[in-house]
Amino acid sequence: MPFYRNIAAKIALLPMIVISLTVFVGCIIYSFVYSLTNSKLVPVMNYVGFDQYERLFKQRKWDVAVENIFIYGFVFTIGCLIIGFLLAVLIDQKIRGESLFRTIFLYPYAMSFVVTGLVWKWVLNPTFGLENSMHMWGMTWFELDWLVNRDLAIYAVCIAAVWQGAGFVMVLMLAGLRGIDEDIWKSLSIEGVAKWKSYIFVILPMLRPMVVTAIVLIAAGVVKVYDLILALTSGGPGYATTTPAMYVMENFFSRANLGQAFAASIIMFISVVCILAPWAFYEFYLRNKYANN
Amino acid sequence: MSTIPKGPRPKHLTVGRIGLYCFIIMCALFFLMPLYVMIITSLKDMDEIRAANILNLPKELSFYAWPKAWSQACTGFVCEGLKPGFVNSVKITVPSVIVSVALSALNGYALAFWRFRGAYFFFGLCMFGAFIPYQVMVYPLLKIEDFLGIYSSLPGIILVHTIFGMPILTLIFRNFYASLPIDLFKAARIDGGNFIKIFFYVIIPMSTPITIVAVILQVTGIWNDFLLGLVFAGRDNQPMTVQLNNIVQVDYGVAEYNVDMSATILTSLVPLFVYFISGRWFVRGIAAGAIKG
Numbered sequence: 001m002p003f004y005r006n007i008a009a010k011i012a013l014l015p016m017i018v019i020s021l022t023v024f025v026g027c028i029i030y031s032f033v034y035s036l037t038n039s040k041l042v043p044v045m046n047y048v049g050f051d052q053y054e055r056l057f058k059q060r061k062w063d064v065a066v067e068n069i070f071i072y073g074f075v076f077t078i079g080c081l082i083i084g085f086l087l088a089v090l091i092d093q094k095i096r097g098e099s100l101f102r103t104i105f106l107y108p109y110a111m112s113f114v115v116t117g118l119v120w121k122w123v124l125n126p127t128f129g130l131e132n133s134m135h136m137w138g139m140t141w142f143e144l145d146w147l148v149n150r151d152l153a154i155y156a157v158c159i160a161a162v163w164q165g166a167g168f169v170m171v172l173m174l175a176g177l178r179g180i181d182e183d184i185w186k187s188l189s190i191e192g193v194a195k196w197k198s199y200i201f202v203i204l205p206m207l208r209p210m211v212v213t214a215i216v217l218i219a220a221g222v223v224k225v226y227d228l229i230l231a232l233t234s235g236g237p238g239y240a241t242t243t244p245a246m247y248v249m250e251n252f253f254s255r256a257n258l259g260q261a262f263a264a265s266i267i268m269f270i271s272v273v274c275i276l277a278p279w280a281f282y283e284f285y286l287r288n289k290y291a292n293n
Numbered sequence: 294m295s296t297i298p299k300g301p302r303p304k305h306l307t308v309g310r311i312g313l314y315c316f317i318i319m320c321a322l323f324f325l326m327p328l329y330v331m332i333i334t335s336l337k338d339m340d341e342i343r344a345a346n347i348l349n350l351p352k353e354l355s356f357y358a359w360p361k362a363w364s365q366a367c368t369g370f371v372c373e374g375l376k377p378g379f380v381n382s383v384k385i386t387v388p389s390v391i392v393s394v395a396l397s398a399l400n401g402y403a404l405a406f407w408r409f410r411g412a413y414f415f416f417g418l419c420m421f422g423a424f425i426p427y428q429v430m431v432y433p434l435l436k437i438e439d440f441l442g443i444y445s446s447l448p449g450i451i452l453v454h455t456i457f458g459m460p461i462l463t464l465i466f467r468n469f470y471a472s473l474p475i476d477l478f479k480a481a482r483i484d485g486g487n488f489i490k491i492f493f494y495v496i497i498p499m500s501t502p503i504t505i506v507a508v509i510l511q512v513t514g515i516w517n518d519f520l521l522g523l524v525f526a527g528r529d530n531q532p533m534t535v536q537l538n539n540i541v542q543v544d545y546g547v548a549e550y551n552v553d554m555s556a557t558i559l560t561s562l563v564p565l566f567v568y569f570i571s572g573r574w575f576v577r578g579i580a581a582g583a584i585k586g
Contacts (some may be wrong), residue, residue, distance in 0.1 A: 008488030009407030024422030027433035110568035112517035227519040248428040
């Protein structure tokens with residue numbers, strides 16, 4: 001095919017091609033190359049091998065960050081899936097005011113992570129927040145000091161995140177539930193299967209593609225979590241709720257330790273690839289293969 | 294099944310239905326609680342906030358906090374409230390949305406109708422970019438913008454939003470155009486339309502619904518962005534989310550929770566407004582742009 005054929009389309013796509021190559025591919029290569037140097041305040045080409053990675057894995061703070069991202073990723077993903085699915089099932093029961101409930105469950109998703117973080121910071125405030133309310137109502141045994149508790153602060157982040165993200169899963173699941181054939185419901189009710197059993201053992205497996213998509217999307221978002229934690233706990237108390245994204249940003253912009261930041265960001269990138277690769281392989285390769293046969 | 298049954302309405306309110314409604318209303322209250330707390334806190338004065346239950350309605354309405362959050366609250370040494378942030382966010386959002394939507398529509402059109410060898414390879418690269426954590430790209434991109442002389446400026450942040458909005462927007466435009474009848478395009482070709490003419494006279498007039506979805510997605514996404522605004526906008530163009538965080542997280546002085554909450558509401562007004570008036574379109578945007586995570 002001669003180069004000038006379709007030239008208008010090629011020119012139109014030029015910005016996309018340039019951006020894909022320079023930003024998406026170029027930046028990763030740049031980060032990787034400089035993660036092999038001992039750059040501090042400015043990037044310098046001073047090759048030190050994998051020293052930065054070795055140092056990274058020895059950092060206590062990085063350990064905490066990785067541990068946190070696993071806790072957060074697990075609780076947030078599972079929480080969103082369970083609550084999102086539950087809400088979708090509830091809304092699917094031909095209830096009155098369906099659109100009102102849907103609006104209520106989804107509105108947090110329209111808000112900024114910063115807003116979500118700041119609101120929950122206030123609601124969970126150890127002096128004036130919900131704990132205080134419960135005490136005023138006579139439930140003096142009630143404790144909700146998560147934000148100042150090193151071991152529990154990360155779960156406060158999870159609550160805020162689930163509150164914001166559950167509606168998103170609900171929308172995906174509801175679309176799936178609405179796509180289920182009426183005949184399946186009819187045959188299930190003729191068989192006399194209890195409704196909750198039908199949902200868990202028959203309908204849920206049928207929604208598997210939706211569930212898988214939801215998990216992948218949520219998990220890819222988990223790795224990025226930054227603004228929410230910055231607003232809610234600023235990584236504290238101490239560095240108890242720090243995350244890899246925060247570690248990277250700190251080393252870039254306040255600690256002037258570029259090499260560390262590059263190394264940590266490359267680890268983040270690799271973990272996203274590990275989440276995406278099996279899914280992409282399944283979605284785009286296996287499915288096409290079986291579709292063609 | 295399709296005929297409307299005659300006779301009195303069947304009584305649906307069994308014990309199970311009542312339980313269902315109770316449960317879904319409790320869920321709704323949980324989801325609404327932070328919004329409720331945000332609003333009532335912003336309408337109390339500090340004495341009442343310190344003395345009373347966070348969930349109680351204000352005894353007397355105080356409108357002290359709102360004007361203060363808007364035009365007097367301090368970020369560091371500057372006490373101009375959120376107003377400059379609002380202006381900046383508008384200055385960032387409007388051009389970013391226009392540029393990114395226009396560019397992505399053109400991309401989607403070229404990909405759907407004017408395929409050439411390699412086009413889909415670059416599109417795949419571009420989609421891959423949607424999943425890369427920003428932290429991996431932030432520093433190299435900053436260097437690129439510095440080289441171009443637009444780092445820390447309005448064009449700089451607009452370019453960044455265009456870049457990061459492009460993958461998902463291109464995807465939804467491409468999917469929309471791929472669903473249009475190809476005969477339409479062929480007819481336009483036979484009538485002598487070229488790349489530009491077909492785009493302007495045939496495709497754009499048909500693109501209203503998908504453009505609305507794309508605009509909603511981008512307006513909420515860019516308005517809610519924190520990280521990119523923080524790094525790329527520069528001190529003079531900081532968006533509202535960044536200023537909000539600065540106002541609330543000040544280390545000195547007495548914390549004024551009512552001002553904080555007013556500021557938080559003010560920041561989320563635009564996306565909430567978009568969400569409440571656009572309802573179904575927003576949901577379509579989520580389904581189409583599910584990849585945004």
